[in-house]
Amino acid sequence: MVSTPEISNPSESVELNKQPSLLTAVVQRLDRATFVVGDLTLFVFQILSWISSRKLRRGTFIKAAYQIGVLSLPVVGLTGMFIGMVLAVQSFFQFSQIGMESRMGAVINLTLVRELGPVLAATMLAGRVGSAMAAELGTMRVTEQIDALNSMGVNPIHFLVVPRVFAALLLIPILTLMADFMGILGGFAYSHYILHIDAHQYFEFSSQYVTGFDLLTGIIKSLFFGACIAIVSCYFGFHSNRGAQGVGNAATAAFVTSFVMILAMDLIVGISLDKLYYYFNPAGASLF
Amino acid sequence: MTDVPNTMVDTNSTFSPNLVETHELNMRFGTKQVLRDLSVKIRHGQTVAIIGESGCGKTVFLKTLVGLLQPTDGFVLFDQQDLAIQSEQDLAALRSRTGFVFQNSALFDSLTVGENILFPLMHASSKSSRTQLAPADQWQLVRQAVKEVGLPKISLTQYPADLSGGMRKRVGLARALILQPELVLYDEPTTGLDPIVSDIINELIMRSRLKHRITSILVTHDMKTARKVADRILMLYPLERLNEHESQIIFDGPPSELEHCTDPRVQQFIQGEAGNRLQELDII
Numbered sequence: 001m002v003s004t005p006e007i008s009n010p011s012e013s014v015e016l017n018k019q020p021s022l023l024t025a026v027v028q029r030l031d032r033a034t035f036v037v038g039d040l041t042l043f044v045f046q047i048l049s050w051i052s053s054r055k056l057r058r059g060t061f062i063k064a065a066y067q068i069g070v071l072s073l074p075v076v077g078l079t080g081m082f083i084g085m086v087l088a089v090q091s092f093f094q095f096s097q098i099g100m101e102s103r104m105g106a107v108i109n110l111t112l113v114r115e116l117g118p119v120l121a122a123t124m125l126a127g128r129v130g131s132a133m134a135a136e137l138g139t140m141r142v143t144e145q146i147d148a149l150n151s152m153g154v155n156p157i158h159f160l161v162v163p164r165v166f167a168a169l170l171l172i173p174i175l176t177l178m179a180d181f182m183g184i185l186g187g188f189a190y191s192h193y194i195l196h197i198d199a200h201q202y203f204e205f206s207s208q209y210v211t212g213f214d215l216l217t218g219i220i221k222s223l224f225f226g227a228c229i230a231i232v233s234c235y236f237g238f239h240s241n242r243g244a245q246g247v248g249n250a251a252t253a254a255f256v257t258s259f260v261m262i263l264a265m266d267l268i269v270g271i272s273l274d275k276l277y278y279y280f281n282p283a284g285a286s287l288f
Numbered sequence: 289m290t291d292v293p294n295t296m297v298d299t300n301s302t303f304s305p306n307l308v309e310t311h312e313l314n315m316r317f318g319t320k321q322v323l324r325d326l327s328v329k330i331r332h333g334q335t336v337a338i339i340g341e342s343g344c345g346k347t348v349f350l351k352t353l354v355g356l357l358q359p360t361d362g363f364v365l366f367d368q369q370d371l372a373i374q375s376e377q378d379l380a381a382l383r384s385r386t387g388f389v390f391q392n393s394a395l396f397d398s399l400t401v402g403e404n405i406l407f408p409l410m411h412a413s414s415k416s417s418r419t420q421l422a423p424a425d426q427w428q429l430v431r432q433a434v435k436e437v438g439l440p441k442i443s444l445t446q447y448p449a450d451l452s453g454g455m456r457k458r459v460g461l462a463r464a465l466i467l468q469p470e471l472v473l474y475d476e477p478t479t480g481l482d483p484i485v486s487d488i489i490n491e492l493i494m495r496s497r498l499k500h501r502i503t504s505i506l507v508t509h510d511m512k513t514a515r516k517v518a519d520r521i522l523m524l525y526p527l528e529r530l531n532e533h534e535s536q537i538i539f540d541g542p543p544s545e546l547e548h549c550t551d552p553r554v555q556q557f558i559q560g561e562a563g564n565r566l567q568e569l570d571i572i
Contacts, residue, residue: 063398144394147356151388151473153380154411 043157043235047165050158061163068129068164069171073178075128076121080179083116084108084186092195101195105202106209108187113210117180118218119266122225125172126258130233133164134254137237138247146238161238165230172226173219180218217273224265229258304368307332307471307503308353314361315348321527322348323359324536328522332470335497335504337518337543339511341557344526345536346507347391350473353505354386355379366471384408387464387472391479393456395448395463402444405430405463433462437492454485458492465496472496474506478513490516511558515543523554 020028087108095101137160140146149156191197233254240250308330315323322345330336338346351357353364355371364371366382374382395404409426421429434442437458448456457477464472477493478486490513497504508514514521523539530536539546539554546558556563 143392143397144390145396147351148388148390148394148396150356151354151383151386152408152411153382153384155376155380159411 040235044231046157047161047231050155050162054158056166057159057163060159061167064164064167065171068125068167069174072125072128072175076124076175076179077182079120079124080117080182081186083120084112084183085190087111088187088190088195101197102201103205104191104197105188105206109184109206109210110214112183112187113180113215113218115266117183118176118222118225119262121172121175121179122222122229122262123259125175126229126255126262130229130258131251131255133230133233134237135247135251137234138240138250141238141240142242142247161234164234165227168226168230169223172222176218176222213277217270220273221266221269224269225262228261228265232258232261305331307367309365310362312362313352313359313364315345315352315357316360324527326536330503330505333501333503334520335518336520336522337514338505338507338522338524339509339514339557340524341526344524346524347475349524350475350505350507353473354383354388384467385470387467387469389460389464389472389474389477391475393460395456395459397448400445400447401442401459402430404448404459405433405466408463408467429466433466437462438488454481454488457481457489461492468500469502471503474504476508477506478508478510486510486513493517518543521546523557525553
C-alpha cells in the first residue's frame with residue numbers, strides 16, 4: 001500500500017487572492033468528483049481483495065463491533081421509539097377523520113420496518129460511528145500511524161478497514177431490528193395509552209398488512225447502508241488532509257456523503273426489491 | 289557516491305556492498321517537483337545523515353526508500369531488489385527487515401507502550417525467529433527493548449499520550465529495533481527535544497548501530513546529531529533554487545569534510561545564517 005501523496009489537493013496551492021472563474025471552478029469540482037469516484041472504486045476493490053485473501057484481524061474486529069454495535073444500541077433504540085411515537089401523533093388526526101384510527105398500527109409498523117427503521121438506524125450509525133471512523137483514521141493518517149503500519153509490513157486496509165466493514169455489515173441488521181422493535185413499541189404505547197386505540201385491533205391490522213417480506217426489505221437495505229457507511233467513512237479518513245481542519249473535513253465529508261448515499265440507495269434498493277417481489281409474485285400477495 | 293551507473297544493475301547478483309540504492313529517482317506532487325535524478329548508494333553498516341533546508345525533499349526521499357511513497361520516475365533497490373516490482377506480500381516482507389522512527393514517533397495511541405513495541409512481533413509479515421516466539425518470550429523481548437532504550441522504569445501499560453516527547457521517541461526507537469532490522473530510517477529523531485534528551489537519542493542510535501550492525505539513514509536539521517552519529521552526510525538542496533542541470537545533492541562526504549566544503553550554500557546551512565534569504569522574504 002503506497003500512501004497518498006501529501007499534496008493530494010492541488011487547489012491548496014492556488015494563491016488565495018486569485019479567484020478562479022465560475023467555469024473553472026465547476027470543471028475543477030467535476031474533476032475532483034470524478035477522481036473521488038474512481039479512487040473510491042479502487043478502494044472497494046482493495047477491500048474485496050483483502051477480504052478474500054486473508055483472515056480477519058480479530059482484535060480490530062471486536063473493537064469495531066463494540067463501537068458500532070454495543071455503543072450504538074441505546075441511541076438507535078431511543079430514536080426508533082420516538083419516531084414510532086411521532087408517527088402515531090401525526091397519523092392519528094388523518095385516520096380519525098375517516099374513522100379508521102384502529103388501522104394506524106398497519107401504517108406505523110409498515111413505515112417503520114420498510115423505511116424509517118433502516119434509514120434512521122443507518123443515519124444514526126453514520127453520525128455516531130461513521131464520523132468517528134473517519135476522524136480516527138484521519139488522525140492516524142496525519143500522525144503517520146498509517147505510514148507506521150505500512151513500514152512494518154502491515155497492510156492498513158487489511159488491518160484497519162476490513163474489520164470495520166465486517167463489523168458494520170454484521171451489526172447494522174441487528175441495530176435496524178432494534179430500531180424497528182422500539183419504534184413499534186413506541187407507536188403502540190402512544191396509540192394505546194394516550195390515544196386509547198384498542199390493542200387487539202392495532203396489532204390485528206398490523207399483522208394483515210406487514211409481511212415478512214417487508215421486514216426482509218428493511219434488513220437487505222440495512223446491509224447496503226452498513227457497507228456504504230463503513231467504506232465511505234474509512235475512505236475519507238484514509239485520505240484526510242493534514243491538520244485539524246483536514247481531519248474535521250474528513251469527518252464531515254464522511255457523514256454527508258454517507259447520508260446522501262443512504263437516501264439514494266434506499267430509493268434504488270427499494271425499487272429493485274419491489275420489482276423483484278412482483279416478478280416472482282405478480283398477484284402481489286404475501287411471499288412469507 | 290552520487291555517480292550514476294551507466295548500466296542497469298543486475299538484480300540476480302549474489303552480493304552487493306550496497307544495502308540501498310536509488311537510481312535517477314524523481315518525485316513530483318502535482319506540478320511540484322521535489323526530487324530530481326537522485327542516485328545514491330548506501331553501503332551495509334553505513335550511517336548516513338541527510339541534511340538540508342525544510343521542504344527540500346529529505347523526508348520524501350526517506351519514505352521512497354521503503355516504498356511508503358512511490359517515485360514518479362527512477363527506482364529503489366533494497367538488497368538488490370527493486371521495490372517497484374515487488375508483490376504486496378514481498379514488499380511487506382522487505383519492509384519488516386527495516387525499522388522506521390517517525391518524526392512524531394507515530395505510536396498507536398489506542399495501544400499501550402508494551403503493545404506498541406510488541407506490535408511488529410505480532411503482525412510482521414516476515415517469519416523471523418523472533419516472530420515465532422511464544423507470547424511470554426515476546427514480552428520478555430519487549431522488556432529488554434525498553435531497557436535498551438533507557439526506559440527501564442516505564443510502565444508497559446501506560447498509553448503514549450501519558451509520555452513526554454523524549455520518551456515517545458525512545459518507545460518509537462524500541463519498536464523500530466524489536467525485529468532486529470538491517471536498516472533503520474530516522475525521520476528527524478531529535479527535533480523538538482531538549483539538548484540532553486537529543487544527546488541520549490544520538491547515543492542510542494550509535495549504540496544500536498554498534499550492537500546490531502544496523503545500517504542507518506537519518507534525516508535531520510540538527511548539525512550536532514549529523515556530526516556525532518553519521519559517517520557520511522548528504523545535503524539536499526531545494527529544486528526551486530537550482531538550475532535545471534544542477535545536482536540536487538550539493539554535498540556528499542564524511543562529516544569531517546563538511547567544514548572544508550567551499551560551497552557557500554553548504555556553509556550557509558551549517559552556520560545557520562539567514563543571509564540573503566531575509567531580503568528575498570522582504571523582511572529587511
